[in-house]
Amino acid sequence: MNWDETGPDTDERPDERLVQADADGEDTAVEAALRPKDLDEFVGQEKVREQLDLVLKAARARGATADHVLLSGAPGLGKTTLSMIIAAEMGAPIRITSGPAIQHAGDLAAILSSLQEGEVLFLDEIHRMSRPAEEMLYMAMEDFRVDVIVGKGPGATAIPLELPPFTLVGATTRAGLLPPPLRDRFGFTGHMEFYAPAELERVVHRSARLLDVEIDVEGAAEIAGRSRGTPRIANRLLRRVRDYAQVKADGRIDRPVAAAALGVYEVDARGLDRLDRAVLGALLKLFGGGPVGLSTLAVAVGEERETVEEVAEPFLVREGLLARTPRGRVATPAAWAHLGLVPPQQGGKGQQGLFGA
Numbered sequence: 001m002n003w004d005e006t007g008p009d010t011d012e013r014p015d016e017r018l019v020q021a022d023a024d025g026e027d028t029a030v031e032a033a034l035r036p037k038d039l040d041e042f043v044g045q046e047k048v049r050e051q052l053d054l055v056l057k058a059a060r061a062r063g064a065t066a067d068h069v070l071l072s073g074a075p076g077l078g079k080t081t082l083s084m085i086i087a088a089e090m091g092a093p094i095r096i097t098s099g100p101a102i103q104h105a106g107d108l109a110a111i112l113s114s115l116q117e118g119e120v121l122f123l124d125e126i127h128r129m130s131r132p133a134e135e136m137l138y139m140a141m142e143d144f145r146v147d148v149i150v151g152k153g154p155g156a157t158a159i160p161l162e163l164p165p166f167t168l169v170g171a172t173t174r175a176g177l178l179p180p181p182l183r184d185r186f187g188f189t190g191h192m193e194f195y196a197p198a199e200l201e202r203v204v205h206r207s208a209r210l211l212d213v214e215i216d217v218e219g220a221a222e223i224a225g226r227s228r229g230t231p232r233i234a235n236r237l238l239r240r241v242r243d244y245a246q247v248k249a250d251g252r253i254d255r256p257v258a259a260a261a262l263g264v265y266e267v268d269a270r271g272l273d274r275l276d277r278a279v280l281g282a283l284l285k286l287f288g289g290g291p292v293g294l295s296t297l298a299v300a301v302g303e304e305r306e307t308v309e310e311v312a313e314p315f316l317v318r319e320g321l322l323a324r325t326p327r328g329r330v331a332t333p334a335a336w337a338h339l340g341l342v343p344p345q346q347g348g349k350g351q352q353g354l355f356g357a
């Protein structure tokens with residue numbers, strides 16, 4: 001066998017969630033290895049990169065701590081990566097925590113009071129912080145001060161505690177959920193967009209180099225085109241294609257190898273996976289393209305309502321294959337075309353014709 005040093009990760013089951021963007025355990029380790037380390041290595045996001053570059057350069061020139069930064073955008077677009085780059089560019093240490101990890105204001109006070117001057121505090125999923133912690137954060141961000149409450153009840157007293165200047169980097173997939181007072185305290189907000197295919201190709205080439213995998217231009221394009229605009233997915237698909245190339249080919253990745261490999265993992269040419277196609281297929285074949293209620297659609301594909309809504313739909317909506325309307329879910333003409341079916345109006349055959357299509 002010819003496993004490379006990252007080991008036989010082929011013993012993973014073909015993962016139905018191969019194209020979903022959330023990180024799982026194994027991914028976290030590989031992701032760390034594939035993370036760009038500075039702004040120059042960070043692919044795409046030209047606007048955010050240019051703006052952030054100015055913020056950081058100016059702070060460095062003043063010998064000051066950089067302003068607080070909020071990074072928003074869908075999972076897997078590079079928020080965590082960018083936060084680490086911010087620390088690296090500032091030559092500062094980074095402390096990593098997350099909203100859900102901070103249950104009590106006291107937890108936050110403990111972290112804040114142990115920060116060094118200039119340190120970057122990365123607060124992931126900042127929209128999921130508790131209310132009291134959030135209020136403590138307001139003051140910490142603005143005045144570099146927290147009130148530590150000592151004692152309970154009427155005898156409780158607030159002891160003010162000075163903090164060294166630090167840079168808060170908050171990340172969120174749901175910027176809309178942040179209370180305005182919190183949002184307003186960030187000196188810079190970077191919104192991460194989905195990546196263009198050419199940018200994802202660069203990500204794939206870069207990762208292939210780091211993983212020591214041979215890939216040609218067309219192979220990288222094939223993977224990039226199925227990666228839903230998301231670097232994390234591009235990296236994950238690359239690893240699955242690498243497995244296939246090792247087992248079924250000579251280890252080199254070209255277009256036919258990439259296409260065949262992703263076929264095995266049921267990722268289609270547009271990046272839809274089994275669940276996406278099941279949802280779309282049910283909508284078209286069982287409900288004539290809708291409108292149909294979310295719950296009914298979920299039952300039809302044997303999934304939880306939340307799974308359909310949060311896992312499958314965002315991408316289908318973004319791709320213009322499905323629309324959420326007040327009357328229910330509706331397939332677009334592109335959806336019919338993608339599954340190779342004929343819509344009833346145009347086909348004029350009604351339901352019958354659809355099943356035969």
Ligand SMILES: Nc1ncnc2c1ncn2[C@@H]1O[C@H](COP(=O)(O)OP(=O)(O)OP(=O)(O)O)[C@@H](O)[C@H]1O
Binds near residue numbers: 021030041079080
């Ligand atoms: N601009 C980029 N250039 C190259 N690789 C990238 C880029 N952005 C992200 N990646 C890769 O994608 C992976 C996921 O990125 P990251 O963990 O930063 O996403 P995230 O936005 O923090 O996601 P989440 O919301 O799930 O926490 C990283 O391993 C990194 O290698």
Ligand SMILES: [Mg+2]
Binds near residue numbers: 079080081124171
């Ligand atoms: Mg992250």
